[in-house]
Protein backbone atom coordinates (compact mmCIF):
# COMPACT_ATOMS: atom_id res chain seq x y z
CA UNK A 1 0.00 0.00 0.00
CA UNK A 2 1.37 3.38 -1.02
CA UNK A 3 0.68 6.51 1.02
CA UNK A 4 0.68 9.73 -1.02
CA UNK A 5 0.73 13.15 0.59
CA UNK A 6 -0.96 16.07 -1.16
CA UNK A 7 1.45 18.68 -2.54
CA UNK A 8 0.28 21.25 0.05
CA UNK A 9 -0.89 20.21 3.49
CA UNK A 10 -0.71 21.05 7.18
CA UNK A 11 0.49 24.17 8.95
CA UNK A 12 0.15 27.37 6.97
CA UNK A 13 2.90 29.97 7.16
CA UNK A 14 1.15 32.07 9.83
CA UNK A 15 0.38 29.15 12.16
CA UNK A 16 3.87 27.68 11.82
CA UNK A 17 5.36 31.08 12.63
CA UNK A 18 3.11 31.50 15.70
CA UNK A 19 4.05 28.06 17.08
CA UNK A 20 7.75 28.79 16.51
CA UNK A 21 7.43 32.11 18.36
CA UNK A 22 5.85 30.32 21.33
CA UNK A 23 8.63 27.71 21.28
CA UNK A 24 11.25 30.49 21.25
CA UNK A 25 9.61 32.11 24.29
CA UNK A 26 9.57 28.74 26.09
CA UNK A 27 13.26 28.29 25.35
CA UNK A 28 13.90 31.62 27.03
CA UNK A 29 12.19 30.26 30.13
CA UNK A 30 9.03 32.41 29.84
CA UNK A 31 5.70 31.53 31.41
CA UNK A 32 3.61 31.63 28.25
CA UNK A 33 -0.10 32.42 28.11
CA UNK A 34 -1.90 32.80 24.79
CA UNK A 35 -4.94 35.01 24.38
CA UNK A 36 -7.37 32.44 22.98
CA UNK A 37 -6.21 29.00 21.81
CA UNK A 38 -3.05 29.45 19.72
CA UNK A 39 -4.34 27.03 17.09
CA UNK A 40 -7.45 24.91 16.55
CA UNK A 41 -5.80 21.59 17.14
CA UNK A 42 -6.34 19.80 20.40
CA UNK A 43 -3.29 17.52 20.09
CA UNK A 44 -0.90 20.42 19.43
CA UNK A 45 -2.46 22.43 22.28
CA UNK A 46 -1.90 19.44 24.57
CA UNK A 47 1.73 19.19 23.47
CA UNK A 48 2.32 22.88 24.17
CA UNK A 49 0.38 22.51 27.43
CA UNK A 50 2.91 19.90 28.53
CA UNK A 51 5.55 22.65 28.31
CA UNK A 52 3.43 24.93 30.48
CA UNK A 53 1.63 26.98 27.80
CA UNK A 54 -1.84 27.96 28.97
CA UNK A 55 -4.70 29.94 27.46
CA UNK A 56 -6.47 33.02 28.78
CA UNK A 57 -9.72 34.40 27.39
CA UNK A 58 -9.36 38.04 28.53
CA UNK A 59 -6.30 40.35 28.76
CA UNK A 60 -7.23 41.06 32.38
CA UNK A 61 -6.14 37.50 33.26
CA UNK A 62 -2.50 38.14 32.43
CA UNK A 63 -0.08 38.80 35.32
CA UNK A 64 3.29 40.52 35.67
CA UNK A 65 6.05 38.02 35.12
CA UNK A 66 4.09 36.29 32.35
CA UNK A 67 4.50 36.42 28.57
CA UNK A 68 1.31 37.12 26.61
CA UNK A 69 1.03 35.76 23.08
CA UNK A 70 -1.17 37.32 20.43
CA UNK A 71 -2.18 34.57 18.04
CA UNK A 72 -2.15 34.66 14.21
CA UNK A 73 -5.65 36.23 13.98
CA UNK A 74 -4.40 39.43 15.63
CA UNK A 75 -6.23 41.68 18.11
CA UNK A 76 -7.45 45.28 18.33
CA UNK A 77 -4.91 48.01 19.27
CA UNK A 78 -6.75 48.39 22.62
CA UNK A 79 -6.29 44.73 23.50
CA UNK A 80 -2.64 44.88 22.46
CA UNK A 81 -2.11 47.93 24.68
CA UNK A 82 -3.78 46.24 27.65
CA UNK A 83 -1.57 43.19 27.23
CA UNK A 84 1.53 45.38 27.01
CA UNK A 85 0.55 47.14 30.24
CA UNK A 86 -0.12 43.94 32.17
CA UNK A 87 2.36 41.36 30.86
CA UNK A 88 6.11 41.38 31.30
CA UNK A 89 6.49 40.61 27.60
CA UNK A 90 4.15 40.44 24.60
CA UNK A 91 4.88 38.12 21.70
CA UNK A 92 2.93 39.38 18.70
CA UNK A 93 2.33 36.35 16.46
CA UNK A 94 -0.21 38.13 14.26
CA UNK A 95 0.19 36.65 10.78
CA UNK A 96 1.86 39.23 8.50
CA UNK A 97 -1.00 38.76 6.01
CA UNK A 98 -3.43 39.89 8.73
CA UNK A 99 -1.14 42.76 9.74
CA UNK A 100 -1.33 43.97 6.15
CA UNK A 101 -5.15 44.19 6.36
CA UNK A 102 -4.92 46.00 9.72
CA UNK A 103 -2.49 48.56 8.29
CA UNK A 104 -4.57 49.16 5.16
CA UNK A 105 -7.66 49.76 7.32
CA UNK A 106 -5.80 52.10 9.69
CA UNK A 107 -4.33 54.16 6.83
CA UNK A 108 -7.70 54.57 5.07
CA UNK A 109 -9.30 55.63 8.36
CA UNK A 110 -6.57 58.26 8.86
CA UNK A 111 -7.55 59.63 5.44
CA UNK A 112 -11.19 59.71 6.64
CA UNK A 113 -12.23 57.11 4.10
CA UNK A 114 -14.70 54.29 4.67
CA UNK A 115 -13.33 50.75 4.94
CA UNK A 116 -15.44 47.75 3.99
CA UNK A 117 -14.06 44.42 5.14
CA UNK A 118 -15.71 41.37 3.57
CA UNK A 119 -15.76 38.60 6.17
CA UNK A 120 -17.45 37.22 9.23
CA UNK A 121 -17.93 40.04 11.77
CA UNK A 122 -17.75 37.55 14.67
CA UNK A 123 -14.41 36.09 13.60
CA UNK A 124 -11.49 37.20 15.84
CA UNK A 125 -9.49 38.36 12.80
CA UNK A 126 -12.34 40.69 11.80
CA UNK A 127 -12.83 42.01 15.33
CA UNK A 128 -9.11 42.84 15.37
CA UNK A 129 -9.13 44.55 11.95
CA UNK A 130 -12.21 46.63 12.80
CA UNK A 131 -10.36 47.86 15.87
CA UNK A 132 -7.87 49.59 13.57
CA UNK A 133 -10.62 51.73 12.02
CA UNK A 134 -13.46 51.69 14.56
CA UNK A 135 -15.25 54.79 13.25
CA UNK A 136 -14.73 54.05 9.57
CA UNK A 137 -14.94 50.27 9.06
CA UNK A 138 -17.90 48.01 8.31
CA UNK A 139 -17.53 44.23 8.28
CA UNK A 140 -20.06 42.55 5.99
CA UNK A 141 -20.45 38.89 5.08
CA UNK A 142 -21.34 39.21 1.41
CA UNK A 143 -23.10 41.26 -1.26
CA UNK A 144 -26.52 40.74 0.36
CA UNK A 145 -25.43 43.09 3.16
CA UNK A 146 -24.30 45.92 0.88
CA UNK A 147 -27.78 47.50 0.86
CA UNK A 148 -27.49 48.12 4.61
CA UNK A 149 -24.33 50.24 4.22
CA UNK A 150 -24.46 54.05 4.33
CA UNK A 151 -23.36 56.24 1.38
CA UNK A 152 -19.58 55.72 1.23
CA UNK A 153 -16.61 58.13 1.09
CA UNK A 154 -13.69 56.94 -1.10
CA UNK A 155 -14.17 53.38 0.12
CA UNK A 156 -11.42 50.83 0.52
CA UNK A 157 -12.59 47.21 0.18
CA UNK A 158 -10.48 44.46 1.73
CA UNK A 159 -11.21 40.88 2.78
CA UNK A 160 -10.88 38.45 5.64
CA UNK A 161 -7.86 36.34 4.73
CA UNK A 162 -9.79 33.07 4.46
CA UNK A 163 -12.95 33.91 2.47
CA UNK A 164 -13.82 32.76 -1.06
CA UNK A 165 -12.58 34.97 -3.90
CA UNK A 166 -16.02 34.98 -5.56
CA UNK A 167 -17.70 36.30 -2.40
CA UNK A 168 -15.10 39.04 -2.17
CA UNK A 169 -15.26 40.23 -5.78
CA UNK A 170 -19.09 40.03 -6.00
CA UNK A 171 -19.34 42.13 -2.83
CA UNK A 172 -16.72 44.62 -4.05
CA UNK A 173 -18.68 45.03 -7.29
CA UNK A 174 -21.93 45.65 -5.39
CA UNK A 175 -20.22 48.30 -3.22
CA UNK A 176 -19.77 50.46 -6.34
CA UNK A 177 -23.52 51.19 -6.15
CA UNK A 178 -22.98 52.85 -2.76
CA UNK A 179 -20.68 55.69 -3.77
CA UNK A 180 -19.87 58.24 -6.46
CA UNK A 181 -16.18 58.00 -5.55
CA UNK A 182 -13.61 55.59 -6.86
CA UNK A 183 -13.66 52.24 -5.03
CA UNK A 184 -10.21 50.91 -4.08
CA UNK A 185 -10.35 47.10 -4.06
CA UNK A 186 -7.43 45.26 -2.45
CA UNK A 187 -7.65 41.48 -2.47
CA UNK A 188 -6.21 40.40 0.90
CA UNK A 189 -7.25 36.73 0.67
CA UNK A 190 -4.46 34.36 1.70
CA UNK A 191 -3.92 31.44 -0.67
CA UNK A 192 -3.15 28.85 2.06
CA UNK A 193 -6.70 27.44 2.22
CA UNK A 194 -7.18 27.35 -1.54
CA UNK A 195 -3.75 25.80 -2.16
CA UNK A 196 -4.55 22.94 0.24
CA UNK A 197 -7.91 22.35 -1.43
CA UNK A 198 -6.44 22.42 -4.96
CA UNK A 199 -3.71 19.95 -3.95
CA UNK A 200 -6.25 17.61 -2.28
CA UNK A 201 -8.51 17.76 -5.36
CA UNK A 202 -5.59 16.90 -7.64
CA UNK A 203 -4.78 13.80 -5.57
CA UNK A 204 -8.32 12.61 -4.73
CA UNK A 205 -8.95 11.08 -8.16
CA UNK A 206 -5.82 8.92 -7.94
CA UNK A 207 -6.30 7.17 -4.60
CA UNK A 208 -8.52 4.40 -3.19
CA UNK A 209 -8.95 6.06 0.21
CA UNK A 210 -8.19 9.52 1.59
CA UNK A 211 -7.50 10.68 5.14
CA UNK A 212 -7.90 14.33 6.03
CA UNK A 213 -6.20 15.07 9.33
CA UNK A 214 -7.73 17.96 11.20
CA UNK A 215 -10.13 19.11 13.84
CA UNK A 216 -13.74 18.02 13.41
CA UNK A 217 -14.80 21.61 14.17
CA UNK A 218 -12.24 23.19 11.87
CA UNK A 219 -14.02 24.65 8.85
CA UNK A 220 -10.95 24.37 6.60
CA UNK A 221 -10.59 20.65 7.45
CA UNK A 222 -14.28 19.98 6.77
CA UNK A 223 -13.98 21.76 3.44
CA UNK A 224 -10.98 19.57 2.57
CA UNK A 225 -13.14 16.51 3.35
CA UNK A 226 -15.89 17.74 1.01
CA UNK A 227 -13.35 18.37 -1.78
CA UNK A 228 -11.89 14.84 -1.42
CA UNK A 229 -15.29 13.15 -1.21
CA UNK A 230 -16.22 14.53 -4.64
CA UNK A 231 -13.75 12.11 -6.24
CA UNK A 232 -12.94 9.59 -3.55
CA UNK A 233 -15.97 8.21 -1.67
CA UNK A 234 -13.73 6.62 0.95
CA UNK A 235 -12.57 9.95 2.39
CA UNK A 236 -12.39 10.33 6.15
CA UNK A 237 -11.76 13.26 8.48
CA UNK A 238 -9.73 12.11 11.47
CA UNK A 239 -8.04 13.79 14.41
CA UNK A 240 -5.82 10.88 15.53
CA UNK A 241 -4.67 7.49 14.21
CA UNK A 242 -7.04 5.73 16.64
CA UNK A 243 -9.96 6.78 14.44
CA UNK A 244 -8.69 4.79 11.46
CA UNK A 245 -10.73 1.66 10.84
CA UNK A 246 -8.34 -0.81 9.19
CA UNK A 247 -11.29 -2.48 7.41
CA UNK A 248 -11.74 0.69 5.35
CA UNK A 249 -8.34 0.00 3.78
CA UNK A 250 -8.98 -3.56 2.60
CA UNK A 251 -7.92 -3.74 -1.04
CA UNK A 252 -6.63 -0.15 -1.09
CA UNK A 253 -3.44 0.18 -3.11
CA UNK A 254 -2.96 3.92 -2.73
CA UNK A 255 -4.05 6.09 0.17
CA UNK A 256 -4.03 9.90 0.06
CA UNK A 257 -3.29 12.06 3.07
CA UNK A 258 -3.75 15.76 3.62
CA UNK A 259 -4.15 17.96 6.69
CA UNK A 260 -5.79 21.22 7.69
CA UNK A 261 -3.78 24.40 8.26
CA UNK A 262 -3.69 23.81 12.04
CA UNK A 263 -2.41 20.22 11.95
CA UNK A 264 1.19 19.84 13.14
CA UNK A 265 3.76 17.88 11.16
CA UNK A 266 4.53 15.43 13.99
CA UNK A 267 0.90 14.30 14.04
CA UNK A 268 0.79 13.89 10.25
CA UNK A 269 3.96 11.75 10.33
CA UNK A 270 2.55 9.59 13.13
CA UNK A 271 -0.66 8.95 11.18
CA UNK A 272 1.17 8.22 7.91
CA UNK A 273 3.32 5.62 9.73
CA UNK A 274 0.19 4.06 11.20
CA UNK A 275 -1.42 3.72 7.75
CA UNK A 276 1.79 2.19 6.39
CA UNK A 277 1.79 -0.32 9.27
CA UNK A 278 -1.80 -1.30 8.40
CA UNK A 279 -0.65 -1.79 4.79
CA UNK A 280 2.16 -4.07 5.97
CA UNK A 281 -0.28 -6.08 8.07
CA UNK A 282 -2.64 -6.61 5.14
CA UNK A 283 0.30 -7.66 2.96
CA UNK A 284 1.56 -10.23 5.48
CA UNK A 285 -1.69 -11.58 6.87
CA UNK A 286 -4.09 -11.33 3.96
CA UNK A 287 -2.31 -12.08 0.68
CA UNK A 288 -4.35 -11.15 -2.35
CA UNK A 289 -6.25 -14.14 -3.76
Ligand code: SF4
Pocket residue numbers: 012013014015072095096097098161162190191192193261
Ligand atom coordinates in the same frame (compact mmCIF):
# COMPACT_ATOMS: atom_id res chain seq x y z
S1 SF4 B 1 -4.39 31.09 6.75
FE1 SF4 B 1 -3.09 32.62 5.75
S2 SF4 B 1 -3.57 34.53 6.80
FE2 SF4 B 1 -4.30 32.90 8.12
S3 SF4 B 1 -2.62 32.47 9.49
FE3 SF4 B 1 -2.39 31.07 7.77
S4 SF4 B 1 -1.00 32.12 6.36
FE4 SF4 B 1 -1.78 33.66 7.80
